[in-house]
Amino acid sequence: MAGHIQDRWFKTETDANGKTTRVKTDRHGSGMRYRARYIGPDGTEKNKSFPDRQKRLAEKWLTNIEADMSRGTYIDPAAGRTTFQQYGEKWLTGQTTDMTTRTTVEVQLRRHAFPYIGSRPLDSFKPEHIREWLGTLETVLPMSSYRRVIFNTVSAVLTAAVEDGRLLKNPCRATSVRAPLAGIPRVRPWAAERVFAVRAALPERFRAMADAGGGCGLRQGEIFGLTVDAVNHETGWLHVACQVKVVNGHLVFSPPKRGKERDVPLPDHVAHVLKLHSEKFAPVDVSLPWLRPDGPAVTKRLFFSLAGGGAVRRTDFNTRVWKPALVEAGVIAEPKPGERHEAAREHGMHALRHFYASVLLDAGENIKALSTYLGHGDPGFTLRTYTHLMPSSEGRTRKAVDGMYEATGSAPDGPQTAQGE
Numbered sequence: 489m490a491g492h493i494q495d496r497w498f499k500t501e502t503d504a505n506g507k508t509t510r511v512k513t514d515r516h517g518s519g520m521r522y523r524a525r526y527i528g529p530d531g532t533e534k535n536k537s538f539p540d541r542q543k544r545l546a547e548k549w550l551t552n553i554e555a556d557m558s559r560g561t562y563i564d565p566a567a568g569r570t571t572f573q574q575y576g577e578k579w580l581t582g583q584t585t586d587m588t589t590r591t592t593v594e595v596q597l598r599r600h601a602f603p604y605i606g607s608r609p610l611d612s613f614k615p616e617h618i619r620e621w622l623g624t625l626e627t628v629l630p631m632s633s634y635r636r637v638i639f640n641t642v643s644a645v646l647t648a649a650v651e652d653g654r655l656l657k658n659p660c661r662a663t664s665v666r667a668p669l670a671g672i673p674r675v676r677p678w679a680a681e682r683v684f685a686v687r688a689a690l691p692e693r694f695r696a697m698a699d700a701g702g703g704c705g706l707r708q709g710e711i712f713g714l715t716v717d718a719v720n721h722e723t724g725w726l727h728v729a730c731q732v733k734v735v736n737g738h739l740v741f742s743p744p745k746r747g748k749e750r751d752v753p754l755p756d757h758v759a760h761v762l763k764l765h766s767e768k769f770a771p772v773d774v775s776l777p778w779l780r781p782d783g784p785a786v787t788k789r790l791f792f793s794l795a796g797g798g799a800v801r802r803t804d805f806n807t808r809v810w811k812p813a814l815v816e817a818g819v820i821a822e823p824k825p826g827e828r829h830e831a832a833r834e835h836g837m838h839a840l841r842h843f844y845a846s847v848l849l850d851a852g853e854n855i856k857a858l859s860t861y862l863g864h865g866d867p868g869f870t871l872r873t874y875t876h877l878m879p880s881s882e883g884r885t886r887k888a889v890d891g892m893y894e895a896t897g898s899a900p901d902g903p904q905t906a907q908g909e
Contacts, residue, residue, distance in 0.1 A: 491526025491553070493546050522546045526553055528564060536565060563611060563656055570654060572613075573606030576645050586742065587735045587780050596638045597645070600625060605642075610655045613646070615662035622668065635668035643667075675873060677846035678839050682819065689816035694800075694809055696765040697792060701840030703758035705862050708837040709733045710744055712800045716771045716789045719754065719762060726754040728863065730788060732799045738781040739799050741788060750863045766791060774799045810837060845870075849877050 497516040502508050520537035524546040528534045534553075538546040556562040576597050583590050604621050622639065629635050643660035650658050659665065678686075687698035700711045709731035718727045729749045733742055743749060772793045777783040792800055811829040814820045820832050841862065848858050855878075859870035 491524060491550050493543060493550070494523040494525060495521060495543075496523055497521050497540075524550050526550060529557065529562065530564075534565060561656055563653060565611070569609045569611065571606060572608050572610060572645070573602045575610060575649055575654065576602065576606070579645050579648055588733055588742075591736060593641055596641050600629065600638045601642050610646075610649050613655065613659045615659045615664050618642075618659045618662070618665050622665070626668075632668045633670055636670055639667050674876060675842050675845075676834070677842040677877065680843075682817065683840065683843050685817035686813050686819065689813035691809060693769055693795065694792065694805075696761050697837075698840060699758045699761045700791075701837060702843045703755050703761075704752045705841050705844035706752075707731065707745065707841065707863070708802060711837075712790075712792060712802070712805075713741060713788070714791045716766070716791065719759070719791075721754075721759055721763070724754050724756075724759070726752045728752060732776070732802075734802060735780055739776050739801060740779060740781060740783065741776045741786050742779050744863055746863075746865055748863050748865065750860060752861050762791060769793075772797050806836070842874075845874050846877050849874060 496519070497513055498510050499513050500508050501511050521540040522538040522543050523535050524538065525533060525535040536546075536549060538549075553562070580590065580594055580597070583593070601621075604624055605617060608617060621642075622635070625635050625638065629638075639660065643658060646655060646658045646660055649655040660667075683698065683702050687695055687702075690698060697711050700706045700714060701708070704726055706714065706728060710728050712732035713730040715730055718729060720727070727749070728744055728751070730741055731744055732739055734740075769792075771789045771791050773787050774790050774793060774797070775785050775787040776799060778786045790799065794800060807829070811820065811832065814832060814835055815822045815829070819835050820830055823829050845858060845862065848861070855871050855874075856867050858874070859867040862870060864870045
């Protein structure tokens, strides 16, 4: 047996003749009687106390500890008593992702995990606790795709706890636990008429943003961070290397999503629009910290800025500029006096990227090229998102055959009428 059992109600004393006797201690009859003690793999003593009449339970506990050590499944009891919230907060500080992603993950845990399972010790987790939490979460968050994101975050924390020796198994991976469905929404791109209606409804200072999004596929933050030196009129390319984003309430410059810089074809019409825009609204130098609020200051000459010269903030732009334009274009209803605009996630500025993708696919562009232009990390993601927009095989077949007939000037009833019948 690993370690030994200490009876704290009795002690052994030796008299002058060398005879040992068992006598009561000062704590006899009060508190936990037995203390199971052993030396852990890290060389420190571990222990657990048991009440009177439970010596066999203490011995069984030590036997299980010894078996876990031999099997390599030992978990330090003290480490296992750490709560999910305590460990989750420590896990957050060790994340090396960009600050925006880290902030998003922190919000997920603090709002939707810590209030429900945060006080539970790690070593007490069972699949049933995850199933109960998911059931509660479903009543709070109807969107399955967002619940799945939160579930994956919690699972990542518990996986780290397993790897750190604080938990034996990740309960999120149990066969009885079903992760929420991904629920990827089917993209419905805007028609060209809607794009140009919203564009016309934007204030003139921001109108060219619609061309950068719908004509080059830029994300909102990349449009806000579009620099003069990124646009090359001679080569016909636009280099996407910067975006303006919000980190902990502060505007910062940062690389594009996942740090993926890219080059995008610059259509002549978009180049002309940007040229006219810069003539009417001269680009301005804007200084912001790089990557994080306490990062080094960086100055960039931006195409789009506020009337006062500062960088555009996403939340302010969406509320005061974008949604009023959606109302004027008839995309969403005008809010009642004193009320906010309706939620319109599918009609956010990201709709311009979907429009861009639909135009390229309709023109026959391949998925790999489109994925590169959009800055996706995986062409498979692009395919899954936009596959329903691609011309169908039967459509391509009809178009190919009809094209052959048109090219030869043949009659619709056949290439030629058979002769010698």
